[in-house]
Structures are given as C-alpha cells and as structure tokens.
Amino acid sequence: MSLELSSKSHRELLSSSYLERVESWGMSIYAASYVYRPSCITDLKNIFKLAKETGRSVALRGAGCSYGDASLNSENITLDLTRFNRILDWDPYSGIIAVEPGVTLEQLWKKVIGDGWWPPVVSGTMYVTMGGAVGMNYHGKNNFKLGPIGEHVLEFDILLPTGETITCTRKNETDLFYSAIGGFGMLGCFTRIVLQMHPVETGQVEVTAFATDSFQHIYEEFEQRAEAADYLVGWIDCFAAGSQLGRGQVHAARYLSAHEVYLPEQTLRIENQDLPDTLFGIVPKSIMWRFMKLAANPLGMRIINSSKYALGRTIGNNKTMNQSLTGFSFLLDYMPGWKRVYSPGGLIQYQSFIPNENAVKCFEQQLMICQKRGIVPWLGVFKKHRKDDFLMSHAVDGYSLALDFPVNDSNREQLKSLTDELNSLVIQSHGRFYFAKDCTLTKDIAAKFLGEKTLRCFARLKKKCDPQNILQTDLSRRLFGDWTQFADDLTGSRI
Ligand SMILES: Cc1cc2nc3c(=O)[nH]c(=O)nc-3n(C[C@H](O)[C@H](O)[C@H](O)COP(=O)(O)OP(=O)(O)OC[C@H]3O[C@@H](n4cnc5c(N)ncnc54)[C@H](O)[C@@H]3O)c2cc1C
Incomplete structure (x- = not known):
C-alpha cells in the first residue's frame, strides 16, 4: 500500500491511526510512535519530507531485534523497513548478493546455501534484517576470525534525509562507508546492500x-x-x-x-x-x-x-x-x-x-x-x-x-x-x-568510550548528511542529544 502522501494532509498522516506501541526486543521499554511501512523509495523520501515540514524526527527500524531503545522514537516517526524485502541480485559463482535492507538473515541464508555459500557473519537469531545488521555492524561467534558484517559489505546505497542517494564503497565515499556501517541509522537509510558470502563445502x-x-x-x-x-x-x-x-x-x-x-x-x-x-x-x-x-x-x-x-x-x-x-x-x-x-x-x-x-x-x-x-x-x-x-x-x-x-x-x-x-x-x-x-x-560514558575525536568526526558527517537532524532515536537522544556539542571543526581529522 502506498502512503499516498500527496493525497493526505499532514494532519491525517500524523493522526492516531498511525500511532503504535513499539517495543524494544527485550520488552523492558517501549515508545508510542507514528509508524509507516513504505515499500518504495518515493514513500521513504515523502516521509523525510513530512518529518521536515512538521518538525518531527524519524527512526529507522528493521526487525526491532535490538535489545534496547536503538530503534524506538517516542512521539515521533518510525520507518519500519521490513517491506523492503527483495533480493535484488545473486551470483552463485562469485557469492556476491545485493539485497534491500528489509531482507532478513533467514532469507539470506536460504537463498545462498544451496549454491555452497553461507553468510560470513551471523547473529544469534536469523530474524534480523540486513539493514539493521549493517546499521549496527553486528558480529558473530567468529568475530575474532572474520570481523563484523561490515568487513563483508562491498557496496551500499544510502538515502540521506536530504533526498540524495549516495553509493558507497571502500574507495568511493570512504568516510561515509566506514561511518554509516555501525552508524546506528543516524546518517541515512540503506536502500541496497551488496555483500560477499562465505564459501562452504557442506552445511x-x-x-x-x-x-x-x-x-x-x-x-x-x-x-x-x-x-x-x-x-x-x-x-x-x-x-x-x-x-x-x-x-x-x-x-x-x-x-x-x-x-x-x-x-x-x-x-x-x-x-x-x-x-x-x-x-x-x-x-x-x-x-x-x-x-x-x-x-x-x-x-x-x-x-x-x-x-x-x-x-x-x-x-x-x-x-x-x-x-x-x-x-x-x-x-x-x-x-x-x-x-x-x-x-x-x-x-x-x-x-x-x-x-x-x-x-x-x-x-x-x-x-x-x-x-x-x-x-x-x-x-x-x-x-x-x-x-x-x-x-x-x-x-x-x-x-x-x-x-x-x-x-x-x-x-x-x-x-x-x-x-x-x-x-x-x-x-x-x-x-x-x-x-x-x-x-x-x-x-558521559558514551563520550568516554568513543572519545572526543570520534564523536566530532561522526557529528561532522551527521551535519553533512542530515543537516536538520531528522534521524534520531530514543538511544541517540539519550546518548548524544542533538549532536551540537560535538560539531566543532576538526582540522586534520580523517573525515
Ligand atoms: C536473540 C538475539 C540474538 C542476537 N545476537 C547477536 C549477536 O550474536 N551478535 C550481534 O552483534 N548482535 C546480536 N543481536 C543484536 C542484533 O543483531 C542487532 O540488534 C541488529 O541490529 C538487529 O537488526 P534489526 O533488523 O532487528 O534492526 P533494528 O533493531 O530494528 O535496528 C538496529 C539499528 O539499525 C538501524 N537501521 C535499521 N534499518 C536501517 C537501514 N535500512 N538503514 C540504516 N540504518 C538502519 C536502526 O535505526 C537501529 O539503529 C541479537 C539480538 C537478538 C534479539
């Protein structure tokens, strides 16, 4: 179902019919939020526009498997991305797969295993989405060997709240590549993720x-x-x-x-x-x-x-x-x-x-x-x-x-x-x-473990990708406020 934003007023879109109780996976916290489940990029853009025009923030949400408030957004907008669930391309010879962000780890392993491939990094549950997995840069029981999932991402498209889509690889838009992976949905919305699978001889x-x-x-x-x-x-x-x-x-x-x-x-x-x-x-x-x-x-x-x-x-x-x-x-x-x-x-x-x-x-x-x-x-x-x-x-x-x-x-x-x-x-x-x-x-603790330099680098990218600070979650507000305190210029930094 299209949101038909053009035919609905802001008032209708921010009416109680879109209000839902959204829970953390651990069930210990929840938020009331306006939840939309778009299935096309045009609707994603429309929601960013709605947010800008009404002064609301937007949280990106995959399967909601984060234990805490990482994809909650109290009294604001939640973009549930689970309907972006198409596998876009699969090459059984190279083991390279392109997916939409709502594709689950379950869909992924089921697609590739018959050809002798397995996701290089998996979490303890197969119900996560790949958008959420890359957004958090999740790790598996082999983190000491193969690193986090980000090390197996070859390329992604990211839609910024400004409406621009950027294709990132290790060589193109390097800073955004290394910051949006693990960037907990703060810089933009992955709309296409290209991953290298791991070869296996048996299951x-x-x-x-x-x-x-x-x-x-x-x-x-x-x-x-x-x-x-x-x-x-x-x-x-x-x-x-x-x-x-x-x-x-x-x-x-x-x-x-x-x-x-x-x-x-x-x-x-x-x-x-x-x-x-x-x-x-x-x-x-x-x-x-x-x-x-x-x-x-x-x-x-x-x-x-x-x-x-x-x-x-x-x-x-x-x-x-x-x-x-x-x-x-x-x-x-x-x-x-x-x-x-x-x-x-x-x-x-x-x-x-x-x-x-x-x-x-x-x-x-x-x-x-x-x-x-x-x-x-x-x-x-x-x-x-x-x-x-x-x-x-x-x-x-x-x-x-x-x-x-x-x-x-x-x-x-x-x-x-x-x-x-x-x-x-x-x-x-x-x-x-x-x-x-x-x-x-x-x-205070978040600032201590991440360090001032890292936070300033991230805040600078945040300002570039999301100048109006549209992308927020309960977690981001709890730990980083509106980012302004980190936003000073950092000459000579990597980003
Ligand atoms: C039973 C269980 C076992 C787990 N085991 C592990 C484990 O072994 N290792 C591990 O590392 N983690 C583990 N996790 C945590 C889980 O892997 C992460 O929380 C993962 O991010 C959840 O994916 P999700 O699709 O549910 O995303 P969500 O929880 O909905 O979102 C996670 C983050 O990604 C962002 N996001 C979502 N979609 C997008 C998008 N399209 N573009 C940009 N950002 C986006 C959100 O804003 C949010 O910040 C486990 C969780 C559970 C419930």
Missing part, C-alpha cells in the same frame, strides 16, 4: 564442547583454540561464586569439508537446515517457554545453570558432534518466544567489550559486583573479538561478556545503580559498548 560444522573452571581457564582455552576454530563461544554460569567464579562451557566449531561428511550436497539443502518445530518429534517448541517460565526466578535459574554446568562437566565434557550450520548458529531460535520467560517486565542485556589484558579481571569483578548486590544475570555469554576500522566500532582486541538480567518493577532502580557501577568499571578497563544491546549508558 555442517563439527562442534566440540568442554567445561571450563574459571574466567582465566576459558580465556586460555579461547586463546589456544582460536587458530584452529572457525567459531568459538562460551557460556558462563553467573551464579557460581568463590573458586568457581566464571565457570562455564565452551563450544568450538569448524566448518566440515566435503570429504568429511556423508552426502555433502544433501547437507546444503534448506530442508536439512531448518530448525525442527517439535522437541523429540512430539512437543511443539512454541510452548516450551511456558515450562521454562516455571523456573523464571533466581532459585530456578541457579538450579538450571548449575545443572547445565554439571552435565557439561560430566557426560558432555570433550564431546564432539556434527551439527547443521543453522542449529549451531541460531541456538536462540530453537525455542520460539523464549524471551517471554522474562515477561511481563522483560530483560536487558548488558554486553561489554574488554581488551585482552584486562578482560579476565574485569569480568571477574563484574560478576562479583552482581552477586554482592544480589542481582545475578540469568545467562552469561563469552566471545572473542578483534578490532575493526569502523568509526563507531564496538569491538576491541579482546573479549565480551553478555549478561541477561530480568527486569521487573521492583528491581529497575537497583539495576540502574548496578549497571552504573559496571559501566564505570568498563571505562576503567578501557572497554567499549554496543548500541544494539544498550539501554544503560549515559552521555
């Missing part, structure tokens, strides 16, 4: 699972195995304390080649990748979260974490098995609706990225602070990263720990105070943060 990985006793132990295992593994991910039992602090389990995976798999061609077929709908062929997975909900309290979660560790330490230790690429990559999609375990208050994810030399100590301290305050994360995930060249990068040569906290009316204030303390610790440890997960940072 399977060999996964080895083993238990680890502490942060030091998991760190050493990751360092040792990084060369041979294609993917590494660690799970941490956040309830374990004292000498058991940081205990957990590692999954190390490597792509299997054709000679290692029976009927390799078959493993590349979509039907041999799709996640099953039922558990043991009987229990629908869609109802599983209801059983999990019975354990949705600190004691239940302590028991689940301890049991998982005990199993991983005994029968699951040093076990190797072959798994489909989707089964390994999208573990979180295995149980549809699992986030409802955290309802009604929802959850926040606190992910910090700490350089190698400080990682173990910082993560130990983080968990000790949580335990001391009696707010223990229900899930902890440990990953290895490497630095990249993107201006607003969240990555470091080091490690990240992602902590899932339940939110409810009685712990909001305590959580705020806890995350304030964790934020200071991360800054002291020279760490960084990731806007896709954030809802706890303050202006």
Whole structure:
C-alpha cells in the first residue's frame, strides 16, 4: 500500500491511526510512535519530507531485534523497513548478493546455501534484517576470525534525509562507508546492500564442547583454540561464586569439508537446515517457554545453570558432534518466544567489550559486583573479538561478556545503580559498548568510550548528511542529544 502522501494532509498522516506501541526486543521499554511501512523509495523520501515540514524526527527500524531503545522514537516517526524485502541480485559463482535492507538473515541464508555459500557473519537469531545488521555492524561467534558484517559489505546505497542517494564503497565515499556501517541509522537509510558470502563445502560444522573452571581457564582455552576454530563461544554460569567464579562451557566449531561428511550436497539443502518445530518429534517448541517460565526466578535459574554446568562437566565434557550450520548458529531460535520467560517486565542485556589484558579481571569483578548486590544475570555469554576500522566500532582486541538480567518493577532502580557501577568499571578497563544491546549508558560514558575525536568526526558527517537532524532515536537522544556539542571543526581529522 502506498502512503499516498500527496493525497493526505499532514494532519491525517500524523493522526492516531498511525500511532503504535513499539517495543524494544527485550520488552523492558517501549515508545508510542507514528509508524509507516513504505515499500518504495518515493514513500521513504515523502516521509523525510513530512518529518521536515512538521518538525518531527524519524527512526529507522528493521526487525526491532535490538535489545534496547536503538530503534524506538517516542512521539515521533518510525520507518519500519521490513517491506523492503527483495533480493535484488545473486551470483552463485562469485557469492556476491545485493539485497534491500528489509531482507532478513533467514532469507539470506536460504537463498545462498544451496549454491555452497553461507553468510560470513551471523547473529544469534536469523530474524534480523540486513539493514539493521549493517546499521549496527553486528558480529558473530567468529568475530575474532572474520570481523563484523561490515568487513563483508562491498557496496551500499544510502538515502540521506536530504533526498540524495549516495553509493558507497571502500574507495568511493570512504568516510561515509566506514561511518554509516555501525552508524546506528543516524546518517541515512540503506536502500541496497551488496555483500560477499562465505564459501562452504557442506552445511555442517563439527562442534566440540568442554567445561571450563574459571574466567582465566576459558580465556586460555579461547586463546589456544582460536587458530584452529572457525567459531568459538562460551557460556558462563553467573551464579557460581568463590573458586568457581566464571565457570562455564565452551563450544568450538569448524566448518566440515566435503570429504568429511556423508552426502555433502544433501547437507546444503534448506530442508536439512531448518530448525525442527517439535522437541523429540512430539512437543511443539512454541510452548516450551511456558515450562521454562516455571523456573523464571533466581532459585530456578541457579538450579538450571548449575545443572547445565554439571552435565557439561560430566557426560558432555570433550564431546564432539556434527551439527547443521543453522542449529549451531541460531541456538536462540530453537525455542520460539523464549524471551517471554522474562515477561511481563522483560530483560536487558548488558554486553561489554574488554581488551585482552584486562578482560579476565574485569569480568571477574563484574560478576562479583552482581552477586554482592544480589542481582545475578540469568545467562552469561563469552566471545572473542578483534578490532575493526569502523568509526563507531564496538569491538576491541579482546573479549565480551553478555549478561541477561530480568527486569521487573521492583528491581529497575537497583539495576540502574548496578549497571552504573559496571559501566564505570568498563571505562576503567578501557572497554567499549554496543548500541544494539544498550539501554544503560549515559552521555558521559558514551563520550568516554568513543572519545572526543570520534564523536566530532561522526557529528561532522551527521551535519553533512542530515543537516536538520531528522534521524534520531530514543538511544541517540539519550546518548548524544542533538549532536551540537560535538560539531566543532576538526582540522586534520580523517573525515
Ligand atoms: C536473540 C538475539 C540474538 C542476537 N545476537 C547477536 C549477536 O550474536 N551478535 C550481534 O552483534 N548482535 C546480536 N543481536 C543484536 C542484533 O543483531 C542487532 O540488534 C541488529 O541490529 C538487529 O537488526 P534489526 O533488523 O532487528 O534492526 P533494528 O533493531 O530494528 O535496528 C538496529 C539499528 O539499525 C538501524 N537501521 C535499521 N534499518 C536501517 C537501514 N535500512 N538503514 C540504516 N540504518 C538502519 C536502526 O535505526 C537501529 O539503529 C541479537 C539480538 C537478538 C534479539
């Protein structure tokens, strides 16, 4: 449906019929916003025009899988881009694909796998859009090896709020290329993204699972195995304390080649990748979260974490098995609706990225602070990263720990105070943060981790691409205001 902006008055377009409640993925925050779902560039331009003429701001939104307020825009306009969902071009010989921004990661892998390709970087869920993925420059369990998705973007078209479309590559419009990727929708709207896929001989990985006793132990295992593994991910039992602090389990995976798999061609077929709908062929997975909900309290979660560790330490230790690429990559999609375990208050994810030399100590301290305050994360995930060249990068040569906290009316204030303390610790440890997960940072902390020079460079581009500051979100206002304080000229800077 076209918005038919020309036939509707501003009053009609900003009427309550377009007002919707838009939630963060973590369900802990929401906004009332005028939501439009255009499907053509003309309508995108019309919405930018509407925003300018009525003094409203516009947030770009993909699938809304950011945990916090990165694609919320209270009392303003939200552009839901999920209808831009066409695959524009696919070359099975070179592995180069061009997509519209609303194409999901699920559409992407389903398109390419049969030809022996796989997205080089995937997130823990396949339901994200590629516009959102590039907007946040997401990383996967192979960040230490292949970098973030931005390293595999060859080219993109970006529509600026001024109405101009610019084609960016590493060589053409270099500054915009390295800033719009990871630019959290602040500089313009990707309308076409060209990506290089990764060749695979089979649709399977060999996964080895083993238990680890502490942060030091998991760190050493990751360092040792990084060369041979294609993917590494660690799970941490956040309830374990004292000498058991940081205990957990590692999954190390490597792509299997054709000679290692029976009927390799078959493993590349979509039907041999799709996640099953039922558990043991009987229990629908869609109802599983209801059983999990019975354990949705600190004691239940302590028991689940301890049991998982005990199993991983005994029968699951040093076990190797072959798994489909989707089964390994999208573990979180295995149980549809699992986030409802955290309802009604929802959850926040606190992910910090700490350089190698400080990682173990910082993560130990983080968990000790949580335990001391009696707010223990229900899930902890440990990953290895490497630095990249993107201006607003969240990555470091080091490690990240992602902590899932339940939110409810009685712990909001305590959580705020806890995350304030964790934020200071991360800054002291020279760490960084990731806007896709954030809802706890303050202006001061964001300025400290990004640094003045980076912020000025970004603000200068913002002024060039979006002089009227049309593109905003609740996150951008929370962390950067209207950008004016960073906008001074910076002679000699890269941008
Ligand atoms: C279960 C789960 C697991 C996850 N696992 C990982 C993981 O392993 N690694 C990781 O890095 N992240 C992970 N994430 C986070 C997720 O990858 C990012 O939040 C991603 O950006 C979500 O994409 P989206 O389409 O939902 O975008 P949204 O959340 O809707 O938007 C994300 C950002 O992109 C901007 N944007 C959206 N579309 C465009 C566009 N066309 N042009 C310009 N900007 C745009 C938005 O303004 C916003 O700032 C996970 C999230 C979930 C829910």
